Amino acid sequence: MQTSFTITQLMDPQIASSEKILRACVHCGFCTATCPTYVLLGDELDSPRGRIYLIKEMLEQDKPATAEVVKHIDRCLSCLACMTTCPSGVHYMHLVDYARERIEKTYKRPALDRALRAVLARVLVNPGLFRLAVFAGLIARPLAPVFAALGMRPVAAMLRLTPRRMPAPPAERSGKVYPPERKRRGRVALLSGCINPVLAPSTNEAAIRLLNRHGIEVVSATGEACCGSLAHHMGREDQALSQARNNIDAWTHELEGQGLDAILVTVSGCGTTIKDYGFLLRNDPAYAAKAARVSAHTRDVTEYLAMLGLREAEAPAPLTVAYHAACSLQHGQKVLRQPKDLLSKAGFVVKDVPEGHLCCGSAGTYNILQPVLAEQLRARKVANIELLKPDAIATGNIGCIMQLSAGTNIPVVHTVELLDWATGGPVPGPLVEVAERRASAR
């Protein structure tokens, strides 16, 4: 694609990297076929190619974002299916990330939208505040249809996504070390993060047990908190980079202290962002090298477990598991086989979901900010999953767990919960009844 930036514009490193990405696009349109919003809406401007043109125009003209640009960029899930499909290697993720940052800096959103985004950016990343919000959501859940009728769809969407029961309080992990059960084979840091410990504390509990059982010492680095992913996807770059620097400091302290073989993440959305810290902070002389080192050590928990190999795994009940590949894991990190192979080796019957490349509609805060499209995508995903008649759905991202759980009665669990169970851990909470039924039918 030809571009027409001035030399002065190209002196800005963000414009220079965007220009390289734009020039790689050859307009072939292959990416449109796998883009969820194009599949749903059929509008070129809601396809990756259309959005690339809009971003090109916005950057070349060096003008504030228009309402038209904002509408179509906001509808993008950042699912990155287009990057998997693109034969020319267009790095759409870096391009749309920068477009979101430009929008945030140059476009004045309506007051309610601004307020909602400010609340999300403040509450979701603070586990204490978020737990209070979940409690309030639990009480107000029956009012979701009222908010929807009043036109307050994002509030209705938040209430519908609230779990039906209050999750157990998250454990205080900062600075804690979890020793291995047998001779130490390795040492890793495990991201606690922000949303995961509030909504699904069982995920990291299972990961820690599983790693300890396989001879791995697990540390929760002192001071580590939200990875910045949520703020980053809302274009709030200053907040995102400050959160990234905080975690880089926490993990660098461990890397330079007792050392780490890897930094493990059980939320694939966070993993994709942490693997990109090196790029995000490439122009920060104080952090560029440290950020690149942290990114190079970051692994999805299933990547690391696949390398380690599971011992003595046997599914305690003959369960059929539909594996839902989170976009951030399959498209963002290209981790495809490992979760499925681990589950199969552990004795589960693993089935691929038809149209597995399409997003479930979760996408960070997308299911709150774009509830109509998110609900359509969830309905399509759930229909595809239910065709398989599985006993359970396994996935590697808390956003997908919440999104799918709100649309089906099939239990949704994290992959590591099944692996922990198969290697001696407890039955994952949502599977207790299914496991009992299956075990008695044996």
Ligand code: SF4
């Ligand atoms: S990231 Fe996903 S929604 Fe956005 S343009 Fe690419 S395929 Fe479409």
Ligand code: SF4
């Ligand atoms: S597939 Fe790649 S090269 Fe083709 S239009 Fe899409 S982004 Fe451009």
